[in-house]
Amino acid sequence: MREVSFGQYYPTSSFVHNLDARIKILLMIAYVVLIFLAKNFYAFMAAGALLVCIVAFSRVPLRLVLKSIRGILFLVIFTALLNLFFYGKGEILFQWHFIKIYDQAVYYSVFMALRLSLLVMGTSLLTLTTTPVSLTDGIESLLSPLKKIKFPVHELALIMSIALRFIPTLTEETDRIIRAQKARGADFESGGLLHRAKAMLPVLIPLLFSAFRRADELGDAMDARCYSGSKNRTKYKKLRLSWRDLVATLFVAAATFAVVYLSRLFGGLL
Numbered sequence: 001m002r003e004v005s006f007g008q009y010y011p012t013s014s015f016v017h018n019l020d021a022r023i024k025i026l027l028m029i030a031y032v033v034l035i036f037l038a039k040n041f042y043a044f045m046a047a048g049a050l051l052v053c054i055v056a057f058s059r060v061p062l063r064l065v066l067k068s069i070r071g072i073l074f075l076v077i078f079t080a081l082l083n084l085f086f087y088g089k090g091e092i093l094f095q096w097h098f099i100k101i102y103d104q105a106v107y108y109s110v111f112m113a114l115r116l117s118l119l120v121m122g123t124s125l126l127t128l129t130t131t132p133v134s135l136t137d138g139i140e141s142l143l144s145p146l147k148k149i150k151f152p153v154h155e156l157a158l159i160m161s162i163a164l165r166f167i168p169t170l171t172e173e174t175d176r177i178i179r180a181q182k183a184r185g186a187d188f189e190s191g192g193l194l195h196r197a198k199a200m201l202p203v204l205i206p207l208l209f210s211a212f213r214r215a216d217e218l219g220d221a222m223d224a225r226c227y228s229g230s231k232n233r234t235k236y237k238k239l240r241l242s243w244r245d246l247v248a249t250l251f252v253a254a255a256t257f258a259v260v261y262l263s264r265l266f267g268g269l270l
Helices: 021-037 041-058 062-067 070-086 103-129 132-142 144-149 153-183 193-199 201-224 243-266
Strands: 092-096 099-102
Touching: 021 041, 021 103, 021 132, 021 243, 041 103, 041 243, 062 103, 070 103, 099 103, 132 144, 132 153, 144 153, 153 201, 193 201
Parallel strands: none
Antiparallel strands: 092 099
């Protein structure tokens, strides 16, 4: 479980790390839109090339980015199998009784698996290159117009930041509980699905109590430091745009144009 990289921050100095948090959030949203605009494998190659460039400029090890897929590997495989067996277009490649596999189903399954993989790897780069504090400031700044209608922008951004911050902590806590239960003779690997689900109860209950305990301790720590929300709150670091943000925006805009052009030029999946 510690191998899952989503929610973790990789500390280093790079072009991507030094970008403004607001720009990184907006570019991440643009990348998600770009993935859904891709309509064929040529467009996906352009989106993949963009992701490789971002990884190179961020100096984040590629293995950390690839590890982010592990958390949704079951979903990727399940989605690919559904499309493989239920997408009924094209020529039949294999038939056994009522099971039919079409050539277009194979292409579409690979297409959906690539879409989910690129989507998760692209969004994981946001947390790998941005600290929780910077994410909080960026989200709060982007949502600041909602303050005019009395929306608790600062509190929402803080909740999201704390949730991301505690993903690695709870992951390590889960791993520690599982090892402790295995040392006491617990078996999490044998038996059917129902048996394994029941075996996870001794893990989920301590983990739930640990999460509530950590939340209570965090609340006490914030009260002890006189935290009062966004009222009369100042910031040590001011968010300022730089030339890096302009270059990154133009680069992603060019990649978006390339994806849209390739999607229209080559049409469908092939």
